Amino acid sequence: EAGVTQFPSHSVIEKGQTVTLRCDPISGHDNLYWYRRVMGKEIKFLLHFVKESKQDESGMPNNRFLAERTGGTYSTLKVQPAELEDSGVYFCASSQLRARTGELFFGEGSRLTVL
Amino acid sequence: TQLLEQSPQFLSIQEGENLTVYCNSSSVFSSLQWYRQEPGEGPVLLVTVVTGGEVKKLKRLTFQFGDARKDSSLHITAAQPGDTGLYLCAGAGRDDKIIFGKGTRLHILP
Numbered sequence A: 001e002a003g004v005t006q007f008p009s010h011s012v013i014e015k016g017q018t019v020t021l022r023c024d025p026i027s028g029h030d031n032l033y034w035y036r037r038v039m040g041k042e043i044k045f046l047l048h049f050v051k052e053s054k055q056d057e058s059g060m061p062n063n064r065f066l067a068e069r070t071g072g073t074y075s076t077l078k079v080q081p082a083e084l085e086d087s088g089v090y091f092c093a094s095s096q097l098r099a100r101t102g103e104l105f106f107g108e109g110s111r112l113t114v115l
Numbered sequence B: 001t002q003l004l005e006q007s008p009q010f011l012s013i014q015e016g017e018n019l020t021v022y023c024n025s026s027s028v029f030s031s032l033q034w035y036r037q038e039p040g041e042g043p044v045l046l047v048t049v050v051t052g053g054e055v056k057k058l059k060r061l062t063f064q065f066g067d068a069r070k071d072s073s074l075h076i077t078a079a080q081p082g083d084t085g086l087y088l089c090a091g092a093g094r095d096d097k098i099i100f101g102k103g104t105r106l107h108i109l110p
Helices: none
Strands: A005-007 A010-013 A019-024 A031-037 A043-050 A053-056 A065-068 A075-079 A088-095 A110-114 B005-007 B010-014 B019-024 B031-037 B044-049 B055-058 B061-065 B071-076 B085-092 B098-100 B104-109
Touching: A005 A088, A010 A019, A019 A088, A019 A110, A031 A075, A031 B098, A043 A065, A043 B098, B010 B019, B019 B085, B019 B104, B031 B071, B044 B055, B044 B061, B071 B085
Parallel strands: A010 A110, B010 B104
Antiparallel strands: A005 A019, A019 A075, A031 A043, A031 A088, A043 A053, A065 A075, A088 A110, B005 B019, B019 B071, B031 B044, B031 B085, B055 B061, B061 B071, B085 B098, B085 B104
16 A cells, blocks of 8 residues: 655755645545644644645645645645745645544655755 | 653664653643654654553553653663664644654664
8 A cells, every 4th residue: 555655755946936745645544734844843733634624724834835635635735935944844644533543644755945 | 832842852872772762741632652753754653652651662662651641751672773763752632733842863873
């Protein structure tokens, strides 16, 4: 069974450009989470989907970030326009059960570098 | 704001020694998880503890959840070079949001 896959693994863009990160969760996992780790800091929650619905997006930094999960399968996270402070590793995770009781399966992350 | 303080941040010890990593918070968590992360990969779950005072063992790793469900520890007995990696604790609140500590980077010298 395929794990959580993320694309691209690394993206280098200039300030002001747009980047779209994609996450394919494990098949059958209704819960999909986006997290971000900025250098030197802890992994921080961005948002949580249950199927195609946004359950909690309280961690999204600002309105330059847009996440979607059309059809309840894969998810995209778009940053537009990107700023220097958006650099970091963006992790996607999926689970069958809710996070506090179930196991989160993480992807390898998408490293974003904004120059 | 819930915070998880993890200590130490870095630890380098000789093979065969024992070590303990701590995870502390002023908040109560529904559960606490420990993950291990290798370079270039995402975190991988090692264990979830749910009940206050709970102790779980995974080979040479012993995980404990504090009685008040505010803290946890990871103890490794007779550390081996294969234990080298980044260890993360993560607490889950009732709102289902997972809060991560900054991690402990462990290096076991052969």
